[in-house]
Amino acid sequence: MHRLISVLLVLIVTVNGQQPSSSNVTAVLGELAVLRCEVQNADESSIQWSNPARQTLFFDEKKALKDSRIELVNAGRNELTISISNVSLSDEGAYRCSVFAHVVNIVTAYLSVIATPSEPILSGYEGPLVEGSEMLLSCQSEGGRPLPRLLWNHNGHPVTGKERQEVLEGGTVMVISHLAKVVGREDDGTSLTCEVFHETLKTSLVASITLEVYYPPVLFIQRRGDETRLLEGRSLELDCIVEGKPRPESVKWQRLGEGLPEKADVVGGTLRISPLNRTDNGTYRCQSSNMAGTTYTDFNLIVHDPGMLESRLGTDTAVIGGVVAVVVFVTLCLLIVIGRYLARHKGTYLTHEAKGAEDAPDADTAIINAEGGPASAHEKKEYFI
Structure with a gap:
C-alpha cells in the first residue's frame, strides 16, 4: 500500500510539473540582449534566470545579482523576461531558466555574442x-x-x-x-x-x-602629303606625335650621323625640309622624355632624282615590252609545231588481217584462211596509205 501511494505521488508531481520554453539569442557586442522564458499552463510556480556561472539573476521579479546592465523586462505567472545591455564577450554562454513547482524543470538558452568589424x-x-x-x-x-x-x-x-x-x-x-x-x-x-x-x-x-601610373612616351611619325616617292625639289613635313604620362618634354629632332640640314625647320613636333635634294638623305629621329623614361622613333628619308626616275621608268617599260614579245613569239612557235604534228598523223589505216574472210562460211574458217591468221602470223604486215 505504501509503495502504491509513492507511485501515485510521483505521477501527480510529473503531471503538475511545468515545462519552460526559451530560445537561443545572438547579440552584437555592446548592444542589448533579451532573454525570455515562458511557461504554458502555469500553476503556482516561480521562474528563475541564472547566468553561465550559475549565479541567479532574477527570481520572479526580484533581482538577485547586482549588475546594473541586467534589467527586468516582464515578470508574471507565465513569463520571465530580462535584458542585458552593453553586452560583452564575457556574457556569452548558456543561461538557464528554471521553473519551481512540484518539481524543478530547466531549459537552457545560449547567448552568442558577435562583433562588427571595423572599416577596412x-x-x-x-x-x-x-x-x-x-x-x-x-x-x-x-x-x-x-x-x-x-x-x-x-x-x-x-x-x-x-x-x-x-x-x-x-x-x-x-x-x-x-x-x-x-x-x-x-x-x-x-x-x-x-x-x-x-x-x-x-x-x-x-x-x-x-x-596613377607613369609610363614613358609613345611616339609615331606621320608624313604629310600623299606622294609615294619623295623627289628633289619637293618639300617634306613630318609630324612627331607623342603621348605619355606625365606630359613628355618637348620633342627633339636629329639626323643620325650628322646634323639636320641648314634648311630644316623644326616647329614644336613638326620637321619641315624644303626644297629636298639627295644630300638630305638619312635617318631622322624623333625623341622625347619624361620621368618614366626616354623613347624615340626613326624615319628613313630617300630623295629621288626625277630624271633618273623617268629613265628608270622607261627602262622598266622596255624590259616589260621585251618580255611580252618573247612570250608571244614562244606561244606562236608552239602553236605551229602542234599544228604540223596533228596534220602529219591524220589518216586511215588499212591492213590485210581480214583478207579472205569474205568467202568463209563461218568465223573459224575465216580466221584460218585469213592472211593475218595463226598460220601466217609471222608474215603480218601493215600499210600506211
Whole structure:
C-alpha cells in the first residue's frame, strides 16, 4: 500500500510539473540582449534566470545579482523576461531558466555574442607608380567576430590576395589581406577596392584607391602629303606625335650621323625640309622624355632624282615590252609545231588481217584462211596509205 501511494505521488508531481520554453539569442557586442522564458499552463510556480556561472539573476521579479546592465523586462505567472545591455564577450554562454513547482524543470538558452568589424584600411600605395614597378597593398579590418571576409576587386574584376588572421585581446579577430601587383599603363586611372563582409553588416564596408601610373612616351611619325616617292625639289613635313604620362618634354629632332640640314625647320613636333635634294638623305629621329623614361622613333628619308626616275621608268617599260614579245613569239612557235604534228598523223589505216574472210562460211574458217591468221602470223604486215 505504501509503495502504491509513492507511485501515485510521483505521477501527480510529473503531471503538475511545468515545462519552460526559451530560445537561443545572438547579440552584437555592446548592444542589448533579451532573454525570455515562458511557461504554458502555469500553476503556482516561480521562474528563475541564472547566468553561465550559475549565479541567479532574477527570481520572479526580484533581482538577485547586482549588475546594473541586467534589467527586468516582464515578470508574471507565465513569463520571465530580462535584458542585458552593453553586452560583452564575457556574457556569452548558456543561461538557464528554471521553473519551481512540484518539481524543478530547466531549459537552457545560449547567448552568442558577435562583433562588427571595423572599416577596412588600405595601406602600401604611394602613387604615382612607374610602369613595370610592383606594389604591395595591405587591407586590414579588426574587431570582427566571427571572422569577417575580405575581398579584393580591381576595376570590376575580383583578384585574390593572401590573408592571415590574428586574435586580439578580448576575443575579437583582426584580418589582414596582402595583394601584390605589377602595374602597367593600362592600370592608370583604374580603381582597386577592398571589401569587408560580415553577418552584422547590411552592406559591405569598402576602402578604395585610384591608381596613377607613369609610363614613358609613345611616339609615331606621320608624313604629310600623299606622294609615294619623295623627289628633289619637293618639300617634306613630318609630324612627331607623342603621348605619355606625365606630359613628355618637348620633342627633339636629329639626323643620325650628322646634323639636320641648314634648311630644316623644326616647329614644336613638326620637321619641315624644303626644297629636298639627295644630300638630305638619312635617318631622322624623333625623341622625347619624361620621368618614366626616354623613347624615340626613326624615319628613313630617300630623295629621288626625277630624271633618273623617268629613265628608270622607261627602262622598266622596255624590259616589260621585251618580255611580252618573247612570250608571244614562244606561244606562236608552239602553236605551229602542234599544228604540223596533228596534220602529219591524220589518216586511215588499212591492213590485210581480214583478207579472205569474205568467202568463209563461218568465223573459224575465216580466221584460218585469213592472211593475218595463226598460220601466217609471222608474215603480218601493215600499210600506211
